[in-house]
Amino acid sequence: MMAIVISRFGGPEVLEMRDVPEPVASAGQELVRVEAGGLNFADVLTARGGYPGTPPPPLVAGREFCGIREKDGQRVMGYTQWAAFAQRTAARSELLWPVPKNWSPEEGAAFPVNYFTAYFAYWKAGLLEPAKSQARVLIHAVAGGVGTAAVQIGKLLGMEMYGTSSSEEKLARVKELGLQHGINYKQRDYEEAIRDLTHGEGVDTVFEMLGGEHTNKSVRCLRDFGRVIVYGSATGQKAELDTRLLYAKGASVHGLWLTYLSNHREVMNEAWTRLAGWTSQGHLRPVIGHVLPMERVLEAYRLLAEGKNFGKVVLQLV
Numbered sequence: 605m606m607a608i609v610i611s612r613f614g615g616p617e618v619l620e621m622r623d624v625p626e627p628v629a630s631a632g633q634e635l636v637r638v639e640a641g642g643l644n645f646a647d648v649l650t651a652r653g654g655y656p657g658t659p660p661p662p663l664v665a666g667r668e669f670c671g672i673r674e675k676d677g678q679r680v681m682g683y684t685q686w687a688a689f690a691q692r693t694a695a696r697s698e699l700l701w702p703v704p705k706n707w708s709p710e711e712g713a714a715f716p717v718n719y720f721t722a723y724f725a726y727w728k729a730g731l732l733e734p735a736k737s738q739a740r741v742l743i744h745a746v747a748g749g750v751g752t753a754a755v756q757i758g759k760l761l762g763m764e765m766y767g768t769s770s771s772e773e774k775l776a777r778v779k780e781l782g783l784q785h786g787i788n789y790k791q792r793d794y795e796e797a798i799r800d801l802t803h804g805e806g807v808d809t810v811f812e813m814l815g816g817e818h819t820n821k822s823v824r825c826l827r828d829f830g831r832v833i834v835y836g837s838a839t840g841q842k843a844e845l846d847t848r849l850l851y852a853k854g855a856s857v858h859g860l861w862l863t864y865l866s867n868h869r870e871v872m873n874e875a876w877t878r879l880a881g882w883t884s885q886g887h888l889r890p891v892i893g894h895v896l897p898m899e900r901v902l903e904a905y906r907l908l909a910e911g912k913n914f915g916k917v918v919l920q921l922v
């Protein structure tokens with residue numbers, strides 16, 4: 605079967621489309637005939653050798669997929685740590701979910717990472733209860749995969765959302781999903797913009813996935829008792845955090861990592877119950893900006909690595 609293989613660690617050029625041996629399911633796993641794979645920023649980091657827990661290359665890339673489960677012919681979407689970008693994969697049964705009716709394989713492949721992560725960001729922020737509606741949330745990279753999922757969920761929860769992006773065009777598209785306040789950080793410092801837009805009060809929560817100076821800046825965007833949810837470092841820089849900023853307003857910083865949470869079955873099941881309810885009512889639908897055949901994998905990785913994507917980048921594997 606054909607697969608996308610990380611031949612050695614490095615930039616997108618290390619990715620190769622190759623013939624590899626068929627997978628064998630071990631205990632607790634099921635075989636899936638993969639139709640499409642969702643590309644994540646974590647895949648870019650994995651190819652660079654910078655993602656925790658990655659085995660040495662060569663290894664098959666990809667952390668989420670959609671395809672046909674061989675044992676019952678059901679179309680499923682799934683989450684894994686690697687080996688998703690192959691024509692067949694062996695995946696943990698409890699991390700396979702039925703694809704909502706009328707969704708394409710590409711939409712299924714674009715769901716697990718973005719929607720579970722965005723859901724858990726609201727969960728970590730304590731914003732899932734109806735009493736918390738109208739809370740203010742600042743979402744960095746709002747036009748990306750997790751960002752667009754966070755806007756869809758935030759709309760359902762009744763949030764007042766502020767989002768950053770490098771492009772007016774991307775912001776205009778996210779506003780169509782329900783984002784109320786777009787901030788183009790190339791044109792305006794977002795800390796200053798938040799101060800103005802909230803009349804100096806700040807936001808209840810920031811979803812922070814940039815690292816470097818942005819962690820302190822995000823804490824400065826909070827109002828009293830606010831929370832920053834840290835879940836990535838797209839700048840490639842280690843987060844800078846001055847804890848004195850936290851004392852000064854009773855604020856806190858919470859870590860979020862789907863890899864870790866995916867080992868907690870009860871937490872995943874609870875999230876899926878809520879997400880499945882929303883998808884079945886047609887309230888959530890992945891925003892896909894780019895669909896490319898597996899032969900164009902380098903292009904797909906470059907879109908994400910260079911921040912040129914809108915929404916999700918999906919690879920077709922059939």
Ligand SMILES: NC(=O)c1ccc[n+]([C@@H]2O[C@H](COP(=O)([O-])OP(=O)(O)OC[C@H]3O[C@@H](n4cnc5c(N)ncnc54)[C@H](OP(=O)(O)O)[C@@H]3O)[C@@H](O)[C@H]2O)c1
Pocket residue numbers: 643644645646717718721745746747748749750751768769770771774813814834835836837838839840860861862863908909910911912913914915916
């Ligand atoms: N902890 C977890 O479990 C978890 C799970 C999923 C994702 N994540 C993290 O969440 C972030 C978003 O992931 P994603 O897959 O949804 O990606 P994405 O948001 O679709 O793409 C990354 C976006 O980040 C923005 N960006 C800002 N600074 C950037 C930089 N220095 N380099 C590249 N992009 C930059 C770009 O949008 P603009 O041009 O509009 O700014 C770009 O489109 C990543 O940091 C990822 O590692 C964490």
